[in-house]
Amino acid sequence: MLRQLSFKAGIDKIVLLSFTFAFSCLLFFSFYTYGRLEKRLALLAENASVHRDLFYVFLIMSASSGLLLITLFLIVHNSLSGKRKEVMEVFERVSDGFLSLDTNWIFTYVNSRAEQILNQPKGYLLGKNIWEYHTTATPAFYKACMEAMEKQRYRHLESIYKPSQRHFEVHIYPSPNGLSVYFTDITERKDAEQKVLKASRLYATISEVNKAIVYADSPEKLFRDICNVVVASGKFRMAWVGLIDKESRMVIPAYHAGHEEGYLSTVRISVDHVIEGLGPTGRAIREGRHYVCNDIGTDPAMAAWRQEALSRGYRSSIALPVIKSGEPFGSFSLYSHEENFFDGEEIQLLDEVVQDMSFALEAFDNEASLKAKEQEIQDMNGQLRDLASNLQNIREEERTYIAREIHDELGQQLTAIKLDAAWLDRKILEDGPIKQRVGHIISMLSNVIHSIRKIAMQLRPSVLDDLGLIEALKWQSRDFQNRYAIPIAFQYPDNPPVLAAASATGLFRIFQEALTNIARHAEATAITASLRVCGQQLVMTIADDGKGFDITAVKKKKTLGLLGMKERTLMMKGTYEITSQPGKGTNLSISIPLYTYNNLT
Numbered sequence: 001m002l003r004q005l006s007f008k009a010g011i012d013k014i015v016l017l018s019f020t021f022a023f024s025c026l027l028f029f030s031f032y033t034y035g036r037l038e039k040r041l042a043l044l045a046e047n048a049s050v051h052r053d054l055f056y057v058f059l060i061m062s063a064s065s066g067l068l069l070i071t072l073f074l075i076v077h078n079s080l081s082g083k084r085k086e087v088m089e090v091f092e093r094v095s096d097g098f099l100s101l102d103t104n105w106i107f108t109y110v111n112s113r114a115e116q117i118l119n120q121p122k123g124y125l126l127g128k129n130i131w132e133y134h135t136t137a138t139p140a141f142y143k144a145c146m147e148a149m150e151k152q153r154y155r156h157l158e159s160i161y162k163p164s165q166r167h168f169e170v171h172i173y174p175s176p177n178g179l180s181v182y183f184t185d186i187t188e189r190k191d192a193e194q195k196v197l198k199a200s201r202l203y204a205t206i207s208e209v210n211k212a213i214v215y216a217d218s219p220e221k222l223f224r225d226i227c228n229v230v231v232a233s234g235k236f237r238m239a240w241v242g243l244i245d246k247e248s249r250m251v252i253p254a255y256h257a258g259h260e261e262g263y264l265s266t267v268r269i270s271v272d273h274v275i276e277g278l279g280p281t282g283r284a285i286r287e288g289r290h291y292v293c294n295d296i297g298t299d300p301a302m303a304a305w306r307q308e309a310l311s312r313g314y315r316s317s318i319a320l321p322v323i324k325s326g327e328p329f330g331s332f333s334l335y336s337h338e339e340n341f342f343d344g345e346e347i348q349l350l351d352e353v354v355q356d357m358s359f360a361l362e363a364f365d366n367e368a369s370l371k372a373k374e375q376e377i378q379d380m381n382g383q384l385r386d387l388a389s390n391l392q393n394i395r396e397e398e399r400t401y402i403a404r405e406i407h408d409e410l411g412q413q414l415t416a417i418k419l420d421a422a423w424l425d426r427k428i429l430e431d432g433p434i435k436q437r438v439g440h441i442i443s444m445l446s447n448v449i450h451s452i453r454k455i456a457m458q459l460r461p462s463v464l465d466d467l468g469l470i471e472a473l474k475w476q477s478r479d480f481q482n483r484y485a486i487p488i489a490f491q492y493p494d495n496p497p498v499l500a501a502a503s504a505t506g507l508f509r510i511f512q513e514a515l516t517n518i519a520r521h522a523e524a525t526a527i528t529a530s531l532r533v534c535g536q537q538l539v540m541t542i543a544d545d546g547k548g549f550d551i552t553a554v555k556k557k558k559t560l561g562l563l564g565m566k567e568r569t570l571m572m573k574g575t576y577e578i579t580s581q582p583g584k585g586t587n588l589s590i591s592i593p594l595y596t597y598n599n600l601t
Contacts, residue, residue, distance in 0.1 A: 098183075107126050234334075242333070324358055325362055332357065406459070473490065490529045507590070511542065
C-alpha cells in the first residue's frame with residue numbers, strides 16, 4: 001500500500017509538470033498564429049526586428065520549459081526510486097510474508113519472506129497468475145480474495161498452505177489497482193491449540209470410559225459401551241473388540257461402533273504366527289503390548305487388509321491386547337481417518353483404557369464368583385431353613401402326640417386311681433390314720449391331674465386344634481394376664497382367614513415367645529396385640545410400654561428368642577420387623593402373605 005501511494009504522488013507531479021509545459025507551448029502557438037493575421041503582419045512588417053526578437057524570446061522560453069520539465073522529471077524519478085527502494089527494504093525486513101497482485105491476479109511484488117514460505121526462488125513469481133501457480137488454494141482463501149477484489153473490502157482468515165501443510169493468518173487489503181496480502185505463519189500456535197483440543201478430547205474420553213466401566217454390569221455391556229464412547233467422544237472412525245476363541249485360535253469380532261461398513265466380515269485374524277496373525281491385532285496379542293500403525297497406506301503389517309481399510313477411510317490404527325487374569329482374552333482396536341494420529345500421549349491413555357478394561361473383567365469374574373458363593377450360601381440357608389421347618393413340624397407333632405398321650409392315657413389312669421381312692425375313702429367309716437392317708441392321696445392325685453393338664457396345654461394347647469388361632473391367642477392372653485398381672489388389649493378381625501395347621505402353629509408360637517420375652521425383660525405395665533388382614537398380607541403386631549433396648553446391641557448378641565421368631569417368620573415366607581429404643585418400649589410386627597398361609601400344610 002505504501003508503494004502504491006508513493007507511485008501515485010509521483011504520477012501527480014509528472015501530470016503537473018506536463019500541464020505547465022503544455023500551457024507554455026499553447027501561449028507560443030497562440031501568439032504565433034495570431035501574428036499571421038493580415039493586420040498583424042502589416043504591423044510586424046514595419047517592425048520586423050521586434051517580431052524576430054519576440055520569436056526568439058518565446059523560443060528560448062519554450063526550450064527552457066522543456067529543460068525544466070526534463071530536470072523535474074529526473075528529480076521526481078530519482079525521488080520515487082529512492083522511496084520505492086525504502087519501501088521495498090521495509091517489506092524485506094518484516095517477518096511476515098507480503099505480496100501484491102494487480103487486477104488481473106498477476107504477482108507485482110513478493111517479499112523474501114513470502115518467497116521463503118512459498119519455497120520459490122527470488123523473482124520467480126513476478127508476472128505469474130496466482131491461480132495458475134496456487135492451484136491448491138483452499139476454497140476459503142479463494143473466496144476471500146474474490147470478495148476483497150470485487151467489493152473492495154478488507155478480509156481476514158486463517159488458511160492452510162497444502163504443499164507445506166503449514167497454517168497462516170492472512171490479511172487481504174484491496175485497492176482499485178489490486179490486492180496487498182500479508183500472511184503470518186501460525187503453525188506452532190495451531191499445533192499447540194490442536195494439542196490442547198486433543199488432550200481435552202482424550203481426557204473427556206477417559207472420563208466417559210471410566211463411567212462406562214462403573215455402570216457396566218457385564219462384559220458384554222462393558223465392551224459395547226466403551227466402543228460407543230471412544231467413537232463418540234474420542235472422534236475415532238471405528239472401534240471394535242475381538243475375543244479369542246481358544247479352540248480355533250482366532251480373534252472373533254464381538255462388538256464394534258462407528259463406520260465399520262462390513263470391514264470386520266472381510267478380515268480373518270489369528271493369534272498364532274501365521275499369515276492371518278501378522279497384522280497389528282495378532283502381533284499385539286502375541287507380544288502383550290500395543291501395536292501402532294500410523295500410516296495404513298505404507299505399513300507392511302497392514303498389507304493383507306490395506307485395501308479394505310483405505311476404502312473405508314481408515315488411515316491409522318492401534319491394536320491393544322486385553323488381558324484377563326494374566327492371560328490374553330481379546331483385543332481392542334481403534335481406527336482414525338487421519339495419518340499419524342496416535343502420538344505418545346494418546347497411546348499412553350489408550351493403554352490405561354485397556355488396563356481398566358482388564359481390571360473390570362477380573363472384577364466381573366470375582367463378582368460372578370461371589371454371586372455364585374452367595375447363591376450357594378442362600379441355597380444352603382434355604383435347605384437349613386427347610387430342615388429347621390421340618391424339625392419344627394416334627395417337634396410340634398411330637399408335642400401334640402405327647403400332650404395327647406399325657407392328657408388321654410396318663411390323665412385317664414390318674415383319674416381312675418383317684419376314683420378308686422375316693423371309693424376307699426367312702427368305705428372307711430372310722431376316722432383314723434388310714435382315712436387321713438387316703439384323703440392325702442386323693443389330694444395329691446388332684447394336684448397331679450391338674451399339673452398333667454397344664455403340661456399338656458403347654459406342649460400343645462388343645463384349643464388351637466379345636467377352636468383355631470384366634471381362640472388360642474385369646475386363651476394365651478388370659479393365661480398371661482393371670483400369671484403376670486399385665487393387661488393385654490387384643491384386637492382381631494370378626495371374620496379371620498382360615499389357616500392351615502402349620503401357619504396357625506407358627507403364629508401362635510411367635511405370640512408365646514414374644515409374651516415370654518416381655519415377662520422376662522421388658523418390665524412392661526401394658527401390652528397391645530392385634531391380628532389383621534392388610535390386602536394380601538396377614539399382619540400380627542405385639543407392642544409393650546416397657547424399658548425397651550438397643551436393637552444394634554441385641555443383634556450382635558444373636559439372642560435365641562428373637563432369632564427363633566425371625567426364623568419361624570422366614571419359614572412362612574414372611575417379613576419380620578422389630579423396633580425398640582431404650583425407655584420407649586418395643587414393637588414387633590410379623591407380616592405373611594395370605595396365599596402362603598392358605599397353602600401351608
